[in-house]
Amino acid sequence: MLPDFNRLRVFFHVHEARSVSAAAEALHVTQSAVSQSLAKLEDELKAQLFVRRHRAVVPTAAGEALFAVVAPFVAGLQERVGQIHRARHELAGTLQIGAPVEFGRTACRRCWRRSPASTRGALLAAPRAPVGDRAAARGGSP
Numbered sequence: 001m002l003p004d005f006n007r008l009r010v011f012f013h014v015h016e017a018r019s020v021s022a023a024a025e026a027l028h029v030t031q032s033a034v035s036q037s038l039a040k041l042e043d044e045l046k047a048q049l050f051v052r053r054h055r056a057v058v059p060t061a062a063g064e065a066l067f068a069v070v071a072p073f074v075a076g077l078q079e080r081v082g083q084i085h086r087a088r089h090e091l092a093g094t095l096q097i098g099a100p101v102e103f104g105r106t107a108c109r110r111c112w113r114r115s116p117a118s119t120r121g122a123l124l125a126a127p128r129a130p131v132g133d134r135a136a137a138r139g140g141s142p
Contacts, residue, residue, distance in 0.1 A: 007041040010034055011049060012074045015067045018056055 013023035014034065024034045042049050049063035059067065099108060 003041055003044050007037045007044070008070050009074065010037040011041055011063075011066065012070050014038060014050065014057060015059055015063065015071075018058070020057060021055075 010023065010027065013026050014020055017023045017026065020034050020038075021031050024031045027034065038049065045062070045066070047062040048060050049066060050057040050059055097108065
């Protein structure tokens with residue numbers, strides 16, 4: 001059975017900071033909660049992950065081996081979550097505006113050029129009406 005992800009996250013922060021108190025601060029929990037989480041993880045894995053020193057922790061060989069597995073996963077997860085948060089502020093999808101051909105060629109393009117930087121990277125496409133439709137729009141015959 002896999003270890004609890006929250007315990008692995010605590011382990012990751014302790015390993016990175018080399019300190020239970022610094023990890024507790026980063027995770028916004030108490031030092032006692034971090035120590036309990038590490039003890040449970042060590043019990044689950046049946047291995048000591050850190051040697052406790054005065055005001056510091058030093059990873060054991062088992063701790064280094066676990067960190068080699070956990071670190072890329074946590075880093076990838078943090079990157080993907082960051083991408084999701086950044087994407088919330090970006091425009092996405094398709095907006096179609098129906099307008100007469102001449103209006104689309106002139107007024108829409110002027111508005112587009114003056115639009116905020118948030119529309120940069122977006123595409124303005126003005127499809128051309130078929131020849132028969134253009135003649136009908138002018139009141140003529142195709």
